[in-house]
Structures are given as C-alpha cells and as structure tokens.
Amino acid sequence: MYSSARSLLSSFTTASLLVFALLFAAPAAAELRIEIVDGVEGAMPIAVAPFEWNSDMPEPEDGVADIVSADLHRSGLFDPMDESEMVDRPSEPTEVRFGTWRLLKVDHLVIGSVRETNDGMGYEIEYHLLDVHTGRILLSQALTVGLGDLRFGAHRVADAVYEALLGVPGAFATRIAYVAVRGTGADNETFELVVADADGHNPQTVVRNSQPILSPTWSPDARKLAYVSFATGRSQVIVQDLYTGQNRVVSADKGINGAPAFSPDGDKLAVSLSRTGSPEIWVIDLETGRSEQLTHHWSINTEPAWSPDGETIYFTSDRAGRPQIYAMDAGGGDPERVTWEGRYNAHASFGLEERYLAVIYSEGDEDYRIAIHDRETDRLRVLSDGRLDESPSFAPNGSMVLYATRRDGKSELAAVSADGRVRQRLVLSEGDDVREPAWSPMIR
Amino acid sequence: MKTALRFIALVMLAAILAACARETVEEPEAPEPPPTQEPVDEPETDRLNPRDYTDPRNLDNSDSLLSQRVIYFEFDRSNVRSQFRPIIEAHAEYLRSNPSARVMLEGHADERGSREYNLGLGERRGNSVQDLLSANNVPSRQVEVVSYGEERPVCRESNEDCWQRNRRVEIVYTAR
Numbered sequence: 001m002y003s004s005a006r007s008l009l010s011s012f013t014t015a016s017l018l019v020f021a022l023l024f025a026a027p028a029a030a031e032l033r034i035e036i037v038d039g040v041e042g043a044m045p046i047a048v049a050p051f052e053w054n055s056d057m058p059e060p061e062d063g064v065a066d067i068v069s070a071d072l073h074r075s076g077l078f079d080p081m082d083e084s085e086m087v088d089r090p091s092e093p094t095e096v097r098f099g100t101w102r103l104l105k106v107d108h109l110v111i112g113s114v115r116e117t118n119d120g121m122g123y124e125i126e127y128h129l130l131d132v133h134t135g136r137i138l139l140s141q142a143l144t145v146g147l148g149d150l151r152f153g154a155h156r157v158a159d160a161v162y163e164a165l166l167g168v169p170g171a172f173a174t175r176i177a178y179v180a181v182r183g184t185g186a187d188n189e190t191f192e193l194v195v196a197d198a199d200g201h202n203p204q205t206v207v208r209n210s211q212p213i214l215s216p217t218w219s220p221d222a223r224k225l226a227y228v229s230f231a232t233g234r235s236q237v238i239v240q241d242l243y244t245g246q247n248r249v250v251s252a253d254k255g256i257n258g259a260p261a262f263s264p265d266g267d268k269l270a271v272s273l274s275r276t277g278s279p280e281i282w283v284i285d286l287e288t289g290r291s292e293q294l295t296h297h298w299s300i301n302t303e304p305a306w307s308p309d310g311e312t313i314y315f316t317s318d319r320a321g322r323p324q325i326y327a328m329d330a331g332g333g334d335p336e337r338v339t340w341e342g343r344y345n346a347h348a349s350f351g352l353e354e355r356y357l358a359v360i361y362s363e364g365d366e367d368y369r370i371a372i373h374d375r376e377t378d379r380l381r382v383l384s385d386g387r388l389d390e391s392p393s394f395a396p397n398g399s400m401v402l403y404a405t406r407r408d409g410k411s412e413l414a415a416v417s418a419d420g421r422v423r424q425r426l427v428l429s430e431g432d433d434v435r436e437p438a439w440s441p442m443i444r
Numbered sequence: 445m446k447t448a449l450r451f452i453a454l455v456m457l458a459a460i461l462a463a464c465a466r467e468t469v470e471e472p473e474a475p476e477p478p479p480t481q482e483p484v485d486e487p488e489t490d491r492l493n494p495r496d497y498t499d500p501r502n503l504d505n506s507d508s509l510l511s512q513r514v515i516y517f518e519f520d521r522s523n524v525r526s527q528f529r530p531i532i533e534a535h536a537e538y539l540r541s542n543p544s545a546r547v548m549l550e551g552h553a554d555e556r557g558s559r560e561y562n563l564g565l566g567e568r569r570g571n572s573v574q575d576l577l578s579a580n581n582v583p584s585r586q587v588e589v590v591s592y593g594e595e596r597p598v599c600r601e602s603n604e605d606c607w608q609r610n611r612r613v614e615i616v617y618t619a620r
Contacts, residue, residue, distance in 0.1 A: 212592065212595035212596070214559050214560075214593075214595065230592070233590070235563070235590075235591075255567065255589070256563050256564065256591055258563050272560065274564070278564075278567075279563075279564045279567070302560045302563070302564055303561070318561075323557070323558070344557060346558040346561050347558040347560070347561075360558050365519060368557055387602065388555060388602060390557070390558060390559065391559070406602060409601065436559070
C-alpha cells in the first residue's frame with residue numbers, strides 16, 4: 001500500500017514541479033514575511049522531527065521539517081514543537097519510541113528523510129505521519145521534486161499532513177499573486193505584479209510598469225494570470241502566461257476594461273467592459289475571442305466571480321443605489337440580489353464551496369471590512385477589523401481569506417481564517433505598498 | 445504681567461493656527477461664478493480678458509476660469525455640483541471655438557471600497573462632465589473619458605480632507 005502511494009505521487013509531482021523551476025527569469029522582488037497575529041486556543045500539538053538528509057548536495061538552512069513546521073504553525077491550527085525540545089530524531093517508523101513523545105505531550109509526529117534521486121536530477125522526500133497515542137502510522141508517502149523545488153515538496157508534505165488530520169486539503173503548496181508599489185506620486189511610482197509561494201518565499205516579478213496594475217487573477221491551472229494594466233494610459237485586460245512569458249491583450253475597448261475572472265474550465269474570461277456606456281459583465285471566449293454581454297443595466301456592473309461549478313456568475317452592481325452582490329446564470333439572464341445586510345457589499349470571492357462568498361462589507365461609509373456571506377443562512381460574518389480592508393481572495397481549500405489592509409498609512413496584506421479565529425500579517429521586508437492579493441488554485 | 449503677555453501671545457498664535465488649519469480643511473474653493481452683468485469693456489486690444497474663454501492664453505491665466513481644470517465630487521456621487529458648472533461651461537466655450545482642441549476627462553475616486561467599483565465610479569464622474577460639455581454643444585469627437593478609479597490619488601492620507609481632493613475629474617488638454 002505504501003509503495004503504490006509512493007509511485008502514484010512521484011509520477012505527477014515530478015512533472016509539474018520541474019516546470020516550476022523554469023518559471024521565471026526576472027529578478028526576485030522583496031520577500032513577504034508572515035506573522036501570526038492570532039492563533040487558535042488549543043491548537044493541535046504536533047512534532048516534525050528533522051528529516052534525515054541523504055545527499056552530497058549541501059542541506060539547505062531551512063530544512064524540509066522546518067518548512068513543514070512553519071506551514072502547520074502558520075495555519076494557526078497546529079502547535080508544532082520546537083526542535084530544541086526534541087529528545088529523539090527518528091526518521092523511520094521503527095525508530096520511534098512513542099512513550100518519549102507521549103511524555104512530551106504531542107499527539108502526532110511527522111518523520112522522514114530526503115535523498116537524491118538516482119539520476120541526480122531531484123530529491124525524493126519520504127515521510128510518515130504517526131499517531132503518538134496509538135502508535136499507528138496514519139500516512140506513509142514519498143514524492144519526488146526537482147533540485148530547486150525542495151521547498152515546494154515540503155509544502156506538499158504539509159498539505160498531506162493537514163488533510164490527514166483535518167479532513168480538508170491543505171493549501172500550502174500554492175502561490176499568491178499581488179501588486180507591489182514602490183515610490184509615491186504619479187511620476188515616480190513603479191507597479192510590480194509579483195508571484196510568490198503561499199508562505200511569501202520565492203517572490204518573482206512578472207510585470208513591472210510605471211502605470212497602475214490591478215486585479216490579478218489566476219487561471220484554474222495556475223499557469224496564467226489575467227490582470228488590468230494601464231500601461232497605455234487606458235485600461236486593458238491582459239493574460240500573462242507564467243511559463244512561456246507570453247502575454248496577450250484580451251480586451252482594450254473604449255472605456256473600462258476590468259475585473260477579469262477565469263471560468264473554472266479555463267476557457268472563458270468574465271470581465272467588466274464599459275464599451276456600451278456603462279460597465280457591464282461580458283464573457284470572452286479565450287479560444288475564439290468572441291465576447292458576449294451578460295448584463296444590460298445602466299448601473300455599474302463589475303467584479304464577476306464564477307461559482308466553483310461554473311454555473312453561476314456573481315458580480316457587484318449598484319443598480320439598487322449602492323453596491324451589492326448579485327448572481328445570474330453564467331449564460332446570462334435575470335440577476336438575483338444576493339446580499340442584503342449592510343450598505344456596501346462588493347468583490348465576491350469563492351473558496352471550495354459556492355455556499356460561502358468573501359466580500360468587502362461596509363455598514364455605512366466608515367469602515368470597509370472583509371466578511372463572509374453564507375448563502376444558506378443568508379447571514380454575514382465580519383472577519384476583519386481594519387478601516388479600509390479590500391480585495392478578499394479565498395484560499396483554494398476555503399480555509400483562509402487573504403486581503404489587503406492599511407497600516408500606518410501603507411497598504412499591506414493580511415489573512416484571516418474563515419472562522420475568524422486565526423489572523424496573519426504578511427509583511428514585506430522592504431517599504432513597498434502591497435495590495436491586490438490573489439490566492440492561486442490548487443497546483444496539480 | 446509677563447505671564448499675561450505670554451498668554452495673550454499664545455491665544456493669538458492659537459487663533460492664527462486655527463484659522464490656517466480651517467483653511468486647509470475647507471472644501472475645495474468654488475470658483476467665483478462670472479457676474480451676471482459684464483463690466484463695461486475697456487477699449488483695449490492686447491490686454492488679456494480672463495473672461496474670453498475662446499483665448500488659448502487663458503488656459504494658463506490664473507485669473508481665468510479656463511485655468512481651473514479640476515471638478516470635485518461628493519462621496520459615491522457623480523453629479524456635478526452647481527459651483528463647478530461655470531468652469532465646465534468656460535471649457536465648453538473654449539472647445540466650441542477651438543475645434544482642433546481635445547480634452548481627456550480623467551475620472552478619479554477616493555480609496556474607499558473596491559478598486560474595480562471605483563473604476564466605474566471614476567468613469568461615471570467623467571461621463572457627467574462629458575454630458576455637460578455635450579449639453580453645451582461640444583462635439584463628442586473633442587472629448588474622451590478615461591477612469592483611473594482610485595489608482596492615481598493626489599493625496600494619500602486616509603481622511604476626508606484627502607478623500608475629497610481625490611474624488612475628481614481632471615480636464616486634461618491633449619491638444620489646445
């Protein structure tokens with residue numbers, strides 16, 4: 001059973017992760033550091049023992065176990081043991097003395113090893129998740145990654161541990177896109193579209209421009225980004241392939257070209273275009289280039305968001321006076337109003353389920369916060385506490401919402417768990433403004 | 445005595461500071477509407493008349509309404525307030541009498557709320573100004589609207605003073 005899991009995993013991860021190493025040539029941007037602001041009372045005690053290193057290559061300073069520990073800690077749901085408190089460093093299940101770990105009051109133990117593959121082209125990470133109380137092996141797997149993708153491999157280990165213990169897939173082996181702004185004033189501002197690992201590491205600048213960049217959004221295969229650029233002085237929607245570096249102007253009509261959103265099958269792009277006089281929701285077929293207008297109302301209609309099954313398009317409209325979220329059939333038709341609580345609801349984002357929409361919410365005109373609207377109960381739950389929070393983006397596993405907030409007059413990123421209990425700050429080491437976050441889909 | 449003097453000085457200083465402070469927080473000054481009765485024209489030929497809205501030189505003349513090119517808006521609104529109409533009418537007259545002149549109406553919003561919605565709001569403000577120009581018989585080929593939403597603020601603090609300066613349409617001459 002153990003070996004079949006191993007071969008299955010290795011075959012698909014190698015393929016996808018090797019490509020990742022070739023991704024970008026652009027110089028690295030400044031790195032985001034993630035701080036836990038609030039964790040969960042009674043987070044699960046777990047220990048990730050240092051993985052045995054079997055390679056002639058130098059062991060990286062951040063070992064696989066360090067990365068797995070940091071991921072689990074960042075989720076706020078686990079309380080990983082500090083390495084200095086460990087009395088044992090087993091790497092095989094047979095070496096584990098469960099009594100010792102029970103005395104150290106951990107519930108679960110992750111052990112493993114890293115070895116260079118026979119062809120010298122990558123590493124194989126083998127790992128085991130053990131229940132300290134029963135002595136049972138909950139998970140035994142191996143995966144192969146390219147030489148430059150050890151961090152990504154470690155995130156996959158964290159994903160598997162998270163799923164085995166919580167029943168929900170982890171979202172550590174994912175990426176985030178955001179816009180970093182350097183300098184102030186129209187004449188010396190630089191806008192950078194950056195893609196980084198979900199833990200803030202490995203930032204790569206995809207596009208740099210002196211004109212505004214906004215609304216980055218991922219294709220479902222996480223290979224492309226669509227975004228809005230003002231590079232020509234007017235808005236355009238651009239699709240950028242992260243692997244080939246090619247980009248394509250998808251819409252550059254008169255008026256606004258904004259708010260791109262890929263359909264879940266990746267074939268279409270929903271956008272907001274004002275070529276008819278006011279912003280309306282359109283869907284562009286990326287294959288044929290044909291576009292179809294879905295809304296017909298003189299109000300502002302923008303920020304389309306596809307339901308996870310692709311059947312419904314949610315969007316922001318102020319047809320009733322103030323911005324609220326509406327839903328309509330993805331083929332068009334009469335929109336139905338979704339949000340009723342508060343004077344302002346905008347910028348819908350989905351995670352795993354159509355039931356929960358993350359939105360920007362305001363009761364009056366004072367504070368703009370991130371909230372989750374529950375479609376089933378029609379209840380709205382406010383998650384953030386800033387004054388000017390915006391751009392919510394659900395993690396693909398629905399666990400957290402990433403958003404932009406303001407602190408000390410600057411824009412930075414923050415994340416909050418869907419239940420509001422876990423809070424993170426994503427701080428850039430340099431003084432740039434960071435905004436417009438977009439969490440990638442699961443990377444297969 | 446000395447303390448009393450110092451007190452008076454402090455009070456005066458406070459009053460001056462308060463006056464200054466008040467001046468900076470005030471709404472952007474509405475321009476003086478042109479008087480209904482034109483003053484008697486003096487028989488001069490080369491002196492620049494600031495109310496001659498056909499004269500390109502007035503675009504740079506701070507005494508002329510033509511030098512004013514920013515229209516400010518209320519929160520979440522896009523209707524042009526009456527105090528700004530004379531500015532737009534002056535530019536309308538200029539554009540009518542200078543058919544090769546072109547303007548770009550750059551619509552902007554304050555930072556509150558969603559960026560994409562604010563793009564819509566900026567455009568709506570630009571359209572309001574364009575509608576007024578059209579109502580004053582300016583051909584549409586002379587006017588273009590572009591919205592920058594909240595992406596190009598002139599003021600970067602998160603308070604109403606800044607926000608009201610950012611909720612604007614800038615009339616930018618791309619050809620005079």
